[in-house]
Amino acid sequence: MSSRIGQVNIVKVWMADLNIAIAPQLIQTSGLGSCVSVVLYDEEAKAAGMAHIMLPSSRLHASGECNRAKYADSAIEDLYSLLIYHGARRNKVKAKIAGGAQMFEAASSALRIGPRNVEAVKETLKKMHIFLAAEDTGGNSGRTVLFDPATSHLSIRTVNAEEKII
Amino acid sequence: MDLIQSYHLDILKEAANIGAGNAATSLSKLTKEEIEMNVPEAVVMPFRDIPNHIGGAEKVMASVFFRLTGEAKGNMFFMLPEQEARAFIFDLTGTYFERITDIQHDPLAVSSLQEVGNILAGSYLTNLSEFLHVRIQHSVPSLAIDMAGAILEHGLLEWSEVGEYALVMSTVLKKKDSSHQSTGGHFFLLPDPETFVRLFQSLGVKDQ
Numbered sequence: 001m002s003s004r005i006g007q008v009n010i011v012k013v014w015m016a017d018l019n020i021a022i023a024p025q026l027i028q029t030s031g032l033g034s035c036v037s038v039v040l041y042d043e044e045a046k047a048a049g050m051a052h053i054m055l056p057s058s059r060l061h062a063s064g065e066c067n068r069a070k071y072a073d074s075a076i077e078d079l080y081s082l083l084i085y086h087g088a089r090r091n092k093v094k095a096k097i098a099g100g101a102q103m104f105e106a107a108s109s110a111l112r113i114g115p116r117n118v119e120a121v122k123e124t125l126k127k128m129h130i131f132l133a134a135e136d137t138g139g140n141s142g143r144t145v146l147f148d149p150a151t152s153h154l155s156i157r158t159v160n161a162e163e164k165i166i
Numbered sequence: 167m168d169l170i171q172s173y174h175l176d177i178l179k180e181a182a183n184i185g186a187g188n189a190a191t192s193l194s195k196l197t198k199e200e201i202e203m204n205v206p207e208a209v210v211m212p213f214r215d216i217p218n219h220i221g222g223a224e225k226v227m228a229s230v231f232f233r234l235t236g237e238a239k240g241n242m243f244f245m246l247p248e249q250e251a252r253a254f255i256f257d258l259t260g261t262y263f264e265r266i267t268d269i270q271h272d273p274l275a276v277s278s279l280q281e282v283g284n285i286l287a288g289s290y291l292t293n294l295s296e297f298l299h300v301r302i303q304h305s306v307p308s309l310a311i312d313m314a315g316a317i318l319e320h321g322l323l324e325w326s327e328v329g330e331y332a333l334v335m336s337t338v339l340k341k342k343d344s345s346h347q348s349t350g351g352h353f354f355l356l357p358d359p360e361t362f363v364r365l366f367q368s369l370g371v372k373d374q
Contacts, residue, residue: 104231113323141312142315142317159311
């Protein structure tokens with residue numbers, strides 16, 4: 001247990017991707033704009049899953065093969081199943097979320113995709129009876145988020161403010 | 167994106183070359199320096215690779231965004247890394263900023279960056295639309311100083327609705343004789359997926 005930092009393994013989650021981390025692993029996604037990072041975790045099992053979703057609903061998907069990790073609804077369903085498979089207990093899973101910013105004001109603000117992503121994430125969590133323990137959403141700054149399954153802390157870095165832990 | 171063939175990309179590369187060439191000339195007039203550009207790229211990339219193309223998702227950049235409308239729709243970014251953005255503003259306004267993030271609190275610095283973006287995008291698009299025979303309008307410029315990943319996500323929306331890849335046209339402009347580490351300004355143009363099809367119809371290029 002001497003130099004934990006040196007050994008820590010950070011699981012990376014890309015855009016439209018999801019993955020699992022078990023303590024002492026950490027899990028991270030970088031440069032979130034309008035996308036939302038959803039973390040599901042079991043405090044005692046020290047297991048967590050993170051998704052980096054881009055769009056609100058898989059019903060928007062036109063046809064053919066669909067990357068389920070891209071959409072709020074399907075990503076959260078898959079993440080939940082995967083987390084249970086990795087030892088989390090069904091009624092102990094909680095959520096923390098971050099992201100959903102509006103990066104540019106003027107053009108195409110009609111789309112307001114950031115807030116719509118946040119809303120869709122919350123709706124899905126509610127439908128699945130997953131408690132939303134904390135959130136850092138909206139605004140107009142990009143975020144890099146890192147979750148530690150050992151402490152259930154989600155740390156959030158932006159270019160404009162101090163690091164924040166929720 | 168089976169639709170996109172290498173000869174499509176060659177045509178777009180040439181289009182980017184012609185557009186960026188004109189933008190380089192404008193930039194050179196503005197800064198009174200010789201500006202050179204790299205060979206433009208037109209590539210189809212998975213979303214996850216796009217931020218890496220510009221130095222990583224967390225790299226802080228000053229980015230001017232334009233929404234393109236008209237016969238060709240899409241998203242366009244002019245992005246400057248920290249050092250270049252600060253040098254640029256110093257040249258234009260005489261103000262020196264310690265940190266790139268301080269720029270956004272200074273209205274003069276913000277509007278000068280937006281205006282430079284506007285002039286360059288205008289030059290780029292004038293030549294691009296002549297070459298492609300399509301009318302393209304661009305929105306007013308909008309500035310963000312933030313992580314490259316977060317900025318580029320904004321331009322991926324249209325592609326994210328149809329697949330896992332985006333068509334990216336990119337060019338780097340930089341001062342001649344600047345060190346090889348200096349990255350200069352990046353142009354990123356992401357035509358909307360539907361526009362891609364329309365463009366090639368208008369050019370008379372048919373799928374075989």
